[in-house]
Amino acid sequence: MTATASRPDTGARTPLPLDVEAIRADFPILSRTVRDGKRLVYLDSGATSQKPRQVLDAERWFYENVNAAPHRGAHQLAEEATGAYEEARAKIGAFIGAPENEIVFTRNTTEAINLVAYAMSNAATAKEPEFRTYAVGQGDEIVVTEMEHHADLVPWQQLCERTGATLRWLGLTDDGRLDLSDLATVVNERTKLVAVTQQSNILGTINPLGEIIARAHEVGALVLVDGAQSVPHQPVDVTELGADFLVFSGHKMLGPTGVGVLWGRYEVLDKLPPFLTGGSMIEVVRMEGSTFMPPPQRFEAGVPMTAQVIGLAAAVDYLQALGMDKVEAHEKALTAYALDKLAEIPGVTVIGPPDTVARGGAISFTVEGVHPHDVGQVLDDHGIAVRVGHHCAWPVVRRYGVPATSRATFYVHTGYDDIDALADGIRAAQKFFGTV
Amino acid sequence: MQLESMYQEIILDHYKNPHGRGLREPFEAEVHHVNPTCGDEVTLRIHVEGDTIADVSYEGMGCSISQASISAMYDLVVGKTVPQALGTGEHFMTLMQAKGDPSVAEKLEDELEDAVAFAGVSKYPARIKCALMSWMALKDASARALSTTGGQS
Ligand SMILES: Cc1ncc(COP(=O)(O)O)c(C=O)c1O
Numbered sequence: 001m002t003a004t005a006s007r008p009d010t011g012a013r014t015p016l017p018l019d020v021e022a023i024r025a026d027f028p029i030l031s032r033t034v035r036d037g038k039r040l041v042y043l044d045s046g047a048t049s050q051k052p053r054q055v056l057d058a059e060r061w062f063y064e065n066v067n068a069a070p071h072r073g074a075h076q077l078a079e080e081a082t083g084a085y086e087e088a089r090a091k092i093g094a095f096i097g098a099p100e101n102e103i104v105f106t107r108n109t110t111e112a113i114n115l116v117a118y119a120m121s122n123a124a125t126a127k128e129p130e131f132r133t134y135a136v137g138q139g140d141e142i143v144v145t146e147m148e149h150h151a152d153l154v155p156w157q158q159l160c161e162r163t164g165a166t167l168r169w170l171g172l173t174d175d176g177r178l179d180l181s182d183l184a185t186v187v188n189e190r191t192k193l194v195a196v197t198q199q200s201n202i203l204g205t206i207n208p209l210g211e212i213i214a215r216a217h218e219v220g221a222l223v224l225v226d227g228a229q230s231v232p233h234q235p236v237d238v239t240e241l242g243a244d245f246l247v248f249s250g251h252k253m254l255g256p257t258g259v260g261v262l263w264g265r266y267e268v269l270d271k272l273p274p275f276l277t278g279g280s281m282i283e284v285v286r287m288e289g290s291t292f293m294p295p296p297q298r299f300e301a302g303v304p305m306t307a308q309v310i311g312l313a314a315a316v317d318y319l320q321a322l323g324m325d326k327v328e329a330h331e332k333a334l335t336a337y338a339l340d341k342l343a344e345i346p347g348v349t350v351i352g353p354p355d356t357v358a359r360g361g362a363i364s365f366t367v368e369g370v371h372p373h374d375v376g377q378v379l380d381d382h383g384i385a386v387r388v389g390h391h392c393a394w395p396v397v398r399r400y401g402v403p404a405t406s407r408a409t410f411y412v413h414t415g416y417d418d419i420d421a422l423a424d425g426i427r428a429a430q431k432f433f434g435t436v
Numbered sequence: 437m438q439l440e441s442m443y444q445e446i447i448l449d450h451y452k453n454p455h456g457r458g459l460r461e462p463f464e465a466e467v468h469h470v471n472p473t474c475g476d477e478v479t480l481r482i483h484v485e486g487d488t489i490a491d492v493s494y495e496g497m498g499c500s501i502s503q504a505s506i507s508a509m510y511d512l513v514v515g516k517t518v519p520q521a522l523g524t525g526e527h528f529m530t531l532m533q534a535k536g537d538p539s540v541a542e543k544l545e546d547e548l549e550d551a552v553a554f555a556g557v558s559k560y561p562a563r564i565k566c567a568l569m570s571w572m573a574l575k576d577a578s579a580r581a582l583s584t585t586g587g588q589s
Contacts, residue, residue, distance in 0.1 A: 035438065373474060373499030373566065374443075381439045389474040397475065403497045404475045432439065433448075433500070 013416050014333050017326040020415040026052040026318075027413055038383030041421045046201055046229060046362050046409030047387050048251045051315075055254055058314035062307045069303045071280055085306050088313035089296075095316045096227075096246065097237035098263050104296040105304055108260035109228040110151040112247035113195070115262055115299060116224060117155040119272040120193070121162045127289075131273040134222065136192045138164035143187055143194040143221070145170040145178055146399060147203060150392040152195050152226045165192070170212075172399050176203040176352035183215055191221040198230035202391040202407065203352035204335070204362040206230070213242050222268065228252055232411075233331055233360055235324040244268050250308065254412075255315035259308035262299070269295035276301040319412075327412055331361040334410045334419060338363055341423040347435060348426060351400050364391070364405040367426060369435035372404040378429035379406070384421055441536075442556040442563070443500065446508075450550070451500040456510035460493035465580035469573040471565050476502045478569055482577040484585060487517050492574065501554070501563050506570035508551040518578045524548065525571045532568060534558045 024030050027050050034040050042050060062084065068077035070085040090100040106112040123135035136142065142156045146169055160167045168186050171179045178196075187194055194216040199206050209225060216223045224245040230236055231246070232253035238246055245268070250259040264272075274281060274292055278301040283291040292298045319327060336356045342348050347368035353359045367375050376388035387407045390397045397404055408422055430436040459466075463481035470477045476498030483491040492510050496503060509528075513521035527547045534540035536559035545552050557567045 371499040373476075373501070373563070377442070377560070377563070378439060394475065403477075432443070 013337065016330055016333055016415065018322060018330040018412055020413060023052075023322075023413045026054065028053060028056075030413060034383050034385075035381055041382075041384040041418045043408040043410065043414070043418060043422060044385045044387050045232075045252070045411035045414075046407065048257070049232065049254050049411055050413070051256065051311075052254055052318055054318050055256065055311045055314045059256060059307045059311040062310045067307070070306055071297075072303070081306060084310055085304065088309045091313045092261060092309075092316055093263075095320065096231065096263060097239050099266070101294075101296060102238075102263055102266050102269065104262040104264065104269070104299040105309055106247075106260040106262050106299075107258060107305070108251070109149075109226065109247045109249040110155075110260075112245075112260050112262035113152055113224065113226070114155045115275040116193075116245055116247075116264075116272075117159040118275040119299075121159055122273045122275070124163065126273040128273070130271050133271040134192070134268070136163045136165045139190060140165040140192045141168050141188070141190045142166070143168050143170065143191050143216075145196050145207075146172045146395050147178065147200045147205065147393065148195065148197055149201050149226065149228065150394070151228075152197060152224075153395070156193075156195055166190075170196075172396070175354065176200075176205050176400075177358075178205070178207055178212075180208070180211060183212065187212070187215045187219060187221065189219050191216065191219055193222045193224060195224040195226065197226040197228075198236070199233065199360040199362070200352070200393075200396075201229045201362055202364050202393045202396050202405070204360045204364070205353055206234075206358040206360055208358070209241065209243070217242075229360065229362065232319075234328040238263055250312040250315065253312075253315055254318055255312035256305075256308040258305045259312050261312075264295070266295065269299070272299075274298050274301070278302050280304075322412060330412065331410050331414075332356055334414055334416070335359065335361045335363065337416060338408065338410075338419045338422070341419055342426075345423060345426055345430075347430060351397075351402065351405050361410040362407060363409070364407045366402050366405055367429060367435075370429050370433045372406045374433060375406045375426065375429045378432055379422070379425040382421065382425045382428065384418075384425050386422070438559075442560060444553040444556060446550050446553040447500065447504045450504035450507035454503060454507040456492060456494070456507065456514070458493055459495050460491060463491070463493065463581075464584050465577045467573050467577045467580065469569055469576070471498070471502070471569050473565070474499070476566060476569060478502070478506060478573050480506075480570070480573040480577050482574070482581045484518065484578070484581050487519070487582070489513050489516055489518060489521055489578070492577075494570070494573075496570075498569070499563075499566055501557055502566040502569050505551070505554060505567045508549075508554070509570045509574060512549060512551055513574065518582060522575060522578065525575060528554070528571055529568070531555055532558050532564045 068081040070082040093103040223243040225243040227248040231248040246263040251257040281301045351364040372388040478496035541555035
């Protein structure tokens with residue numbers, strides 16, 4: 001997998017769509033230094049993004065002015081907190097083209113996926129007949145892909161273990177794409193749900209969801225799209241997408257930690273039993289048993305992460321002011337440049353699609369003769385933060401026969417200077433370990 | 437440049453020319469340890485005669501620190517009794533908890549020989565596990581070997 005020469009803009013620095021200097025000024029953390037005074041070159045937004053001042057201010061505003069438990073209490077603060085929380089829900093819904101009653105707040109992507117997986121196993125024993133609609137059991141199949149993050153793999157393995165259903169998966173091609181040649185057999189009449197990522201966090205691949213969703217719906221299966229790496233980086237509209245669930249994390253899209261989103265088609269959410277139970281999600285409680293609220297409240301037990309939701313709404317404002325089209329174009333230009341820069345370094349191999357066609361900005365690479373951990377350590381010494389390891393996608397590194405990779409990911413504050421620093425850092429690692 | 441403080445010459449030498457590498461017979465116990473955060477792996481075999489470690493053989497993949505640590509450990513423990521080797525392991529653990537304090541390294545120099553070069557690693561919390569993986573595997577393997585051979589420790 002080497003970069004092709006067919007790309008027209010080889011090595012070119014096309015003007016970037018976003019004003020990187022102005023954006024950097026919004027991120028307080030980018031003005032700190034690391035490792036003895038070096039500028040922080042943050043190329044790990046894929047793990048978690050940095051936060052602009054506007055998001056931090058929104059959280060502080062909430063705590064200093066409004067703080068109360070939403071949907072509880074009759075005092076003014078409780079009213080205002082409920083209003084702010086629900087307004088944020090509407091705004092975050094609009095960001096992905098969804099009505100507010102289809103937005104469920106969770107802790108992160110991981111919890112959103114677990115919510116669906118546990119609801120599907122709880123369905124088997126639900127006393128309400130309509131809650132049994134999506135029950136799975138022996139003879140049923142769940143389909144994932146070999147490029148899923150552990151968060152979109154292990155909960156489905158566990159669902160199958162709890163229910164006796166069978167897990168199947170779509171494999172990968174040598175150039176880092178989904179192998180859809182057996183789509184029609186892997187997704188079949190026994191399939192109850194297909195879980196697939198929109199952008200791979202390790203390969204950068206953007207998957208052809210249309211084809212997969214069409215096949216799944218043809219056989220009556222639900223589709224859950226892992227949007228953890230797509231919603232922060234490209235425009236996503238749930239109506240266009242056509243899936244049944246979309247999940248993503250606030251902390252990867254300039255928002256706070258501790259808040260994630262499950263979007264679900266209302267008709268589907270309405271037929272799912274709860275995952276977590278307790279306060280705020282009940283309709284009537286008696287000692288003998290309880291009934292539950294309609295979605296989204298049915299899935300939000302306990303006092304929610306209110307300030308974080310307010311912060312996430314501020315992140316959505318921030319991204320919308322930049323324009324998601326521009327964010328996407330910005331990262332595409334950076335990706336093209338980075339792929340060229342890495343291709344210029346002998347011994348560097350990109351694991352994933354070699355060009356920018358249907359590809360996002362996660363670039364995993366190996367450096368011949370230098371273990372990814374050691375690459376990461378030398379880069380760190382230069383102030384450059386990348387992720388090293390298996391990126392919570394162990395089957396992927398295994399598939400490509402490498403023990404681990406180093407991964408650079410980009411965001412709105414990333415500029416060409418960051419990528420130049422990365423290329424210089426990789427060369428320094430090669431020199432330090434004597435491979436050149 | 438802080439890098440040299442972690443990647444001492446001795447460490448890089450062990451990494452490039454590992455001592456005792458390869459899986460050998462006979463052995464009483466074999467263990468497989470992984471570092472789940474990064475995927476580093478080691479398969480380690482131990483051969484004891486009485487309670488003396490006659491051989492430690494291994495295969496592994498991982499970063500320079502994890503691989504050099506196994507090689508330095510091999511030099512330190514072969515020929516020692518199991519309790520002596522585990523005692524050395526305790527000293528190595530102390531070194532890894534030193535947060536780069538040079539006085540700790542100084543005190544342990546005689547006991548740890550080449551392995552004292554790993555002192556710089558203790559300043560990087562994310563890498564301590566890399567250096568410790570081999571020692572954890574040794575502890576595990578020796579416990580199993582003694583329980584199968586009925587050796588006393
Ligand atoms: C594609 C993908 N899915 C799921 C997750 C899990 O997200 P979180 O850790 O925020 O739950 C991540 C990132 O960690 C990811 O990149």
